[in-house]
Amino acid sequence: MTEPVPDTAGQVAVAVDVGGTKAAVALVDEAGGVYHHSAIPTAGGDGDSGVGLIDRVRELIAKVAAPYGLDRVTGIGISSAGPVDLTAGTVTPVNIPQLHGAPLLARLADLVPGRPTRLAGDGPATAAGEHWRGAGRGCDDLLAIVVSTGIGGGLILGGRLHGGASGNAGHVGHAPVVVDGDPCQCGGRGCPEAYASGPSMVRWARANGWTPQASADGVELAAAARAGDPVALAAFERAGRVLGAMIAGATATCDLRRAIIGGGVSQAGELLMAPLRRSLAEHAGLPFVARVEVVGALLGPRASLMGAAALIHDAGTYAVEGRVTATLVAA
Template identity: 50%
Template sequence: MPGAAQPATGATGARGHNGPGVLAVDIGGTKLAAAPVRPGGTLGPLVTRPTPSGDAEAVWAALASVVTEAIGGEDVSGAGIGSAGPLDAVAGTVSPVNIPGWRGFPVRDRLAELLAGRPVVLVNDAVSGAVGEYHYGAGRGVRAMLGMVVSTGVGGGLILDGRVYAGRTGNAGHIGHTVVDLDGDPCPCGSRGCVETITSGPAMVRWALANGWSASPPDGRTLAAAARDGHPVAIAAFARSARALAAGIASAAALCDLDRVVIGGGVARAWDVLEPPLREALDTYAGLAFVRRAEVVRSELDGQAGLLGVAALVHDPEMV
């Protein structure tokens, strides 16, 4: 498939989960994480660090430290990277919207060098999360699904007929940068009114602060707690987020005839607060019968989905 993930050197050639484990790496705007994934999908010790706000080499140094610690004494045959986007899966470079220090950074080749030439696969982090849910979680048994990560940013990954649909450059499914508000706020991607400008955790907090809510610390967890306690602005922030999320989901379902949408990430951890207004908004925006048929569910794997998914892609490169 054009734009699918490409190994940095060689290819695993493996189907199934026999032999050595692989290293799974997750690159996000908030944190960097890595863990060995042993045959059969058993996750080893997880190592995390906050994502630095410095230049390209500062971010790389933090990632290299995470990777080195995560490997420890493990025997790994290769590595998979799920990174915030956009990215260029053919060139192996990433330019995450929420990591300003990385623009066109050659993360795949740098990691392959660190791993002494072992093969490295690079995909969007929402794609890796979708694959994890497809194999091990809430996406099992479906034909067409969208996996979403709603956190510091909003990402998406498509699996159609049992294969990742990555698109020409590896960025297909980027639902966070579909436009749902024609006169909306500018987005770091360069557009305006994107789903991410309304639905991401930081966007929700900014809106709530601008409309009279206050807390210490002013973050997504305290906003969710305030909504549970009945604070009207916090409740409105989740309702506003849910409407934008529902509009994006309805559009994706109309385009791709989805069976299921699986939502993970930090915002989804407040599912008890997010789900009721999301269901109500879906009733408004999902009009056609086949669009309404798409199930919308919470991730079963939470923070492990991306790590398990990217490991599965190293074992089964023909899925992309």
């Protein structure tokens, strides 16, 4: 737990971030101050269902809000791995199969009767968070990318969060960039997630001769690459090149000014960013595409949590009803 919410905090929202590894909850004030942050593993015991996971999130919300008072918060903002179904208030995360179709929005909304509960995908929430309080401040046209267990993304266009017809716009991890490429767990082929997510990189490296010594995850792969392992280096080169091509395509489509790279894999720094920038330069032929700025995220793992808070604190910018977020006000 962090320090108590100060009396000067103004309005305070509950922010919830449901990801493939963990579900996090915090209280966030209007200035972006984070209080009482806590998290639980997404995976529970054997046979943990989507409803069981939501019940554990409800318990965590009650625990986090208890020192402040759940009756005092202005609402609940929810970021969840997607895709999302904003009409039904449900999610279908590729990496959380037990949550498919579970009533996430409705089950959390009844904790704050009479106040809004809003749901968005983690990619749009990350874009909102970085635009509100991070590396996207002052930029009206950007793509935020999360490179982690999966690859997500979200768009700010014209200074507002953009969700498209279903609220899933910016889902660049599943926008194919390799024709007839590797199968992806989403059911498609050639998706960036099949090449540049942490698990995909590790699978490719192991299939090509890399032998992990400990955790067999992206952190160990990055350490091996820094030590000069040629297969580990090739895995980052391969991932960076796919991401660079993806950013070029997204920029040509949306006329972006900035691409923000976050997520656990991005912590590898230049191992990923150097091949990404080379690939972007090679694929960006048009001047308006070539001028896109690539920067690292500033909010780290809290970007989507901060975006969840932004859905409540600045709904006019980040919660365009029926397009980017789903809103429910329980009786």
